[in-house]
Amino acid sequence: MLSAVTIDAMPLDRRQRRRLETIEEVLDVAVEIMTEQGVAGLSIGEVARRMGIRPPSLYVYFASKEAMYDAVFLRGARAILAHMREHTAGVATDPRPLHDVLLDAGQAMVTWSVHHPAYTQLLFWRPVPGFTPSEQSYAPAVELVEHSRANFVTLQDRGLIRADVDVDDALRDWTILIAGVVSQQLSNAPHESVDDGAFTSRLPNLVAMYCDHYSPPAKGNRNARKR
């Protein structure tokens, strides 16, 4: 079978391919506008203007502005899912301590989020009054949560997370940490680099704090906290 560039893995004729390229260009421009003007600042007219076409032409590709938001949401959800899969692929066999495993995962999430503020806001905040993503577009976002949860279950099975904690509690605390870093960084200093951002640079310390709490007591440790 021929290699294919689409999700359906089906060969396309030139017309279809050109159409998809145009759709990608529309989404590029849409994200660009949302990055500059805020997520709620997207407008059909501005997209058309930047593409050098007229607003009605966009309705060939998207039934409405809502559909455009939905496509951006889907694209962002797929991108962050792929990114996190890639950066947490070895969790099941990674020989390093919990701190290192989690720090890599956290860095991956924070880095992507800070580098893609428009997607992050659309996916994880609710900045557009009327908009709700469709079920299809939401699916990869759900998959990301399931992926994270599976990783945490694996970490607990491997003994890197205390056996007596509810894995969902551990996961919720983890998402709170990451969301806190990202939201503080994006709200207060969006243009600082990830490496020396006032908040992103706190991640290693926060991960250490988290691991002190959720790691099982060290072998022979007399200080096991009871909870």
Add this chain to the structure above:
Amino acid sequence: MLSAVTIDAMPLDRRQRRRLETIEEVLDVAVEIMTEQGVAGLSIGEVARRMGIRPPSLYVYFASKEAMYDAVFLRGARAILAHMREHTAGVATDPRPLHDVLLDAGQAMVTWSVHHPAYTQLLFWRPVPGFTPSEQSYAPAVELVEHSRANFVTLQDRGLIRADVDVDDALRDWTILIAGVVSQQLSNAPHESVDDGAFTSRLPNLVAMYCDHYSPPAKGNRNARKR
């Protein structure tokens, strides 16, 4: 001198008082709309509609929509500042352990934020593309940060926070925790109660985690972590 209801503590004639009442009503309605439609969903026309007046009448009280946002920002900043002052008044003398002191402060912040999502978003996120608060409106927000920092300095002076940590690091980590709880709760389940919200209910555990990290080693503890 007569008691006064205004910040200036000056007596007002009926005209001025009536004017201030109207302004307060406008701000009430504006916050109501922002709560329902999202912060960026505020519109002059909708405010007028709900007040039973015509849009141009609002320009007697506010020079522009921006000025209206600014007044809401000021009001919210003053409210959260007053709320946090009230709930952290005893920090300098509170005899309880760090965990209890911080949990109360955290609960105060989280509760207020979840109960006032419109203010929270306007104050701590950046959901309105063009809007920047004026210096006057920003002042109480700055004061809140200074107030928090002063409290942390006090806690460190009293020996409740390890002497070897940078108080600004401790404060940043603290704000990350609180911001994480609030943003996760507001984004994912805004209508859950604070007491049993999926994320707000994690606060005690997160505070425990934080205190384990930042409290000085207990007297005679052989496990003092070196950092």
Add this chain to the structure above:
DNA sequence: GTCTATATGACGATAGAC
């Protein structure tokens, strides 16, 4: 698929009568 033309309406804001 892109265009022109247009329907329809919201918005922020101003002028000027009362």
Add this chain to the structure above:
DNA sequence: GTCTATCGTCATATAGAC
């Protein structure tokens, strides 16, 4: 202080020619 009337701009969206 409130109104009517209006300006100008922008928006989403549709119809129909090419």
